Amino acid sequence: xxxxxxxxxxxxxxxxxxxxxxxxxxxxxxxxxxxxxxxxxxxxxxxxxxxxxxxxxxxxxxxxxxxxxxxxxxxxxxxxxxxxxxxxxxxxxxxxxxxxxxxxxxxxxxxxxxxxxxxxxxxxxxxxxxxxxxxxxxxxxxxxxxxxxxxxxxxxxxxxxxxxxxxxxxxxxxxxxxxxxxxxxxxxxxxxxxxxxxxxxxxxxxxxxxxxxxxxxxxxxxxxxxxxxxxxxxxxxxxxxxxxxxxxxxxxxxxxxxxxxxxxxxxxxxxxxxxxxxxxxxxxxxxxxxxxxxxxxxxxxxxxxxxxxxxxxxxxxxxxxxxxxxxxxxxxxxxxxxxxxxxxxxxxxxxxxxxxxxxxxxxxxxxxxxxxxxxxxxxxxxxxxxxxxxxxxxxxxxxxxxxxxxxxxxxxxxxxxxxxxxxxxxxxxxxxxxxxxxxxxxxxxxxxxxxxxx
Ligand code: 4AD
Numbered sequence: 220x221x222x223x224x225x226x227x228x229x230x231x232x233x234x235x236x237x238x239x240x241x242x243x244x245x246x247x248x249x250x251x252x253x254x255x256x257x258x259x260x261x262x263x264x265x266x267x268x269x270x271x272x273x274x275x276x277x278x279x280x281x282x283x284x285x286x287x288x289x290x291x292x293x294x295x296x297x298x299x300x301x302x303x304x305x306x307x308x309x310x311x312x313x314x315x316x317x318x319x320x321x322x323x324x325x326x327x328x329x330x331x332x333x334x335x336x337x338x339x340x341x342x343x344x345x346x347x348x349x350x351x352x353x354x355x356x357x358x359x360x361x362x363x364x365x366x367x368x369x370x371x372x373x374x375x376x377x378x379x380x381x382x383x384x385x386x387x388x389x390x391x392x393x394x395x396x397x398x399x400x401x402x403x404x405x406x407x408x409x410x411x412x413x414x415x416x417x418x419x420x421x422x423x424x425x426x427x428x429x430x431x432x433x434x435x436x437x438x439x440x441x442x443x444x445x446x447x448x449x450x451x452x453x454x455x456x457x458x459x460x461x462x463x464x465x466x467x468x469x470x471x472x473x474x475x476x477x478x479x480x481x482x483x484x485x486x487x488x489x490x491x492x493x494x495x496x497x498x499x500x501x502x503x504x505x506x507x508x509x510x511x512x513x514x515x516x517x518x519x520x521x522x523x524x525x526x527x528x529x530x531x532x533x534x535x536x537x538x539x540x541x542x543x544x545x546x547x548x549x550x551x552x553x554x555x556x557x558x559x560x561x562x563x564x565x566x567x568x569x570x571x572x573x574x575x576x577x578x579x580x581x582x583x584x585x586x587x588x589x590x591x592x593x594x595x596x597x598x599x600x601x602x603x604x605x606x607x608x609x610x611x612x613x614x615x616x617x618x619x620x621x622x623x624x625x626x627x628x629x630x631x632x633x634x635x636x637x638x639x640x641x642x643x644x645x646x647x648x649x650x651x652x653x654x655x656x657x658x659x660x661x662x663x664x665x666x667x668x669x670x671x672x673x
Pocket of ligand 1 (some may be wrong): 428452605
């Protein structure tokens with residue numbers, strides 16, 4: 220045992236494997252280290268060859284200094300392993316460089332066929348054509364690091380605030396939103412008899428985990444879920460996907476929309492501050508719409524206020540702006556601009572436009588539901604939420620519930636409490652904080668109508 224320990228100790232001392240982000244910290248100067256990654260630039264000079272290696276751990280690449288006799292295999296995009304001594308770099312931009320002692324080319328990359336060219340700045344539209352290769356670009360790898368950090372930020376917001384995470388099912392028999400944009404799930408394969416119904420009821424990919432969260436809100440005062448959501452929207456728009464990630468929360472013992480908007484605002488602000496603080500370098504590659512200084516508007520904006528603003532505007536809208544019509548993207552974007560390009564809440568939508576679960580504002584002259592949307596710069600609707608109808612008689616009055624949602628009515632029979640919740644489209648959130656125009660550029664593998672690549 221002691222021999223094994225001493226050998227390991229010896230190896231550790233002689234060559235430490237480092238991620239590039241660790242190497243760049245500069246705390247290992249003089250150490251013999253090994254890094255692995257992909258070549259991002261090659262600059263031959265008279266006596267030396269300089270090249271940069273990136274391993275996805277950060278935006279910056281590590282400069283490697285090597286002898287000039289390297290063969291032609293060291294090209295942009297090739298995978299390498301380099302062992303050498305970490306030294307202080309004479310260049311200001313680059314605090315550390317690696318003086319190579321051994322270079323091993325692990326995977327060659329033919330520069331002629333590789334779709335990305337050295338020193339060229341490719342647009343997000345261009346790199347989108349290569350979903351299997353686009354993570355090799357700086358822009359997309361930054362995006363994926365930001366996405367990962369934003370996921371952590373959202374989970375930690377809920378953890379800090381005492382919410383319990385629930386894994387809501389992906390396969391479900393309910394159509395929460397009632398919009399009919401469902402993907403039906405059927406098994407296939409040689410062992411499956413086409414006439415047999417696997418689940419004995421029609422089953423679909425989930426359009427929202429809300430109803431399952433509502434089940435849990437009968438036992439937990441705060442729950443949330445963060446997972447994939449599916450909508451068969453026949454849309455190629457810049458803000459719709461067939462598979463997207465939704466953050467959904469349900470808050471029990473709440474009777475006011477303000478309680479919900481507070482959670483939405485806090486989550487938005489705390490996640491955004493976290494991302495801006497932890498991914499500053501990556502975020503700087505993008506044009507951001509929202510900075511930590513920006514406050515979410517907390518004005519009590521109801522739909523009547525919104526319709527009034529739209530009707531008084533000189534802008535011509537393609538869709539009607541009458542009370543009772545749904546707000547369209549063009550309206551949402553206008554309202555955000557009108558409020559000074561800050562996130563803004565709009566509450567109290569027509570009751571008839573909202574799904575069965577939305578709470579009836581019975582005393583409202585226009586018959587509204589206690590629903591709220593959060594509209595944000597660059598995107599429009601980011602979150603949709605509502606108080607849920609907890610009164611059994613009012614729920615019953617909504618057609619069809621007795622047959623299909625008897626279990627949902629049960630929730631109101633046994634220890635029911637006033638509650639409400641919301642869903643935030645995670646990709647739209649990223650679009651908003653980074654100013655990315657197309658939703659397909661903020662998800663690793665976009666799925667939309669007529670496109671399911673890879
Ligand atoms: O407004 P939605 O449909 O609300 C619900 O599904 C509620 N059941 C959520 C809840 O209260 N728990 O969707 C919520 C958000 C939207 O505001 C939007 O940001 C995003 O999900 N979203 C989409 N994002 C990308 N592609 C799509 N096709 C989307 N549909 C909705």
